[in-house]
Amino acid sequence: MHEILHPASWKPALGYANGIAAEGRQVFLGGQIGWTGQQVFETDDFVGQVEQALRNIVEVLAEAGGRPEDLVRLTWFVLDKREYLDRLKEVGQAYRRVLGRHFPAMSLVQVGALVEDRARVEIEATAVVPPR
Numbered sequence: 001m002h003e004i005l006h007p008a009s010w011k012p013a014l015g016y017a018n019g020i021a022a023e024g025r026q027v028f029l030g031g032q033i034g035w036t037g038q039q040v041f042e043t044d045d046f047v048g049q050v051e052q053a054l055r056n057i058v059e060v061l062a063e064a065g066g067r068p069e070d071l072v073r074l075t076w077f078v079l080d081k082r083e084y085l086d087r088l089k090e091v092g093q094a095y096r097r098v099l100g101r102h103f104p105a106m107s108l109v110q111v112g113a114l115v116e117d118r119a120r121v122e123i124e125a126t127a128v129v130p131p132r
Helices: 046-062 079-084 088-099
Strands: 002-005 019-022 027-034 073-078 105-110 122-128
Touching: 002 088, 019 073, 027 046, 046 073, 046 122, 073 079, 079 088, 079 105
Parallel strands: 073 105
Antiparallel strands: 002 019, 027 122, 073 122
């Protein structure tokens, strides 16, 4: 079980948590990009790549016995902050399709480039998988 950390006097965090406290097995996932497990890009669309990167996170996390609700932190690296903001509604829909309504602590950083030239986004994840 995770505890969301949010000071009572702060405005609500929408779509993320300011902090999470958790107990269990720590799982650290390397940055996932918008290609399949076979390293094939099926789209150059930003939202499509976000959805694929999130699916990749779920698949790797499952290898440790984890589920989306075990995620405690996501760090997003995007090429274009404006594209992220302009398509935030679509990003949110893709996010909920893959991860549901669980919102871990998150950060987003705009970067100059990603290692794979076709990648539009890369997402790192940390999870704490409780004993089941």
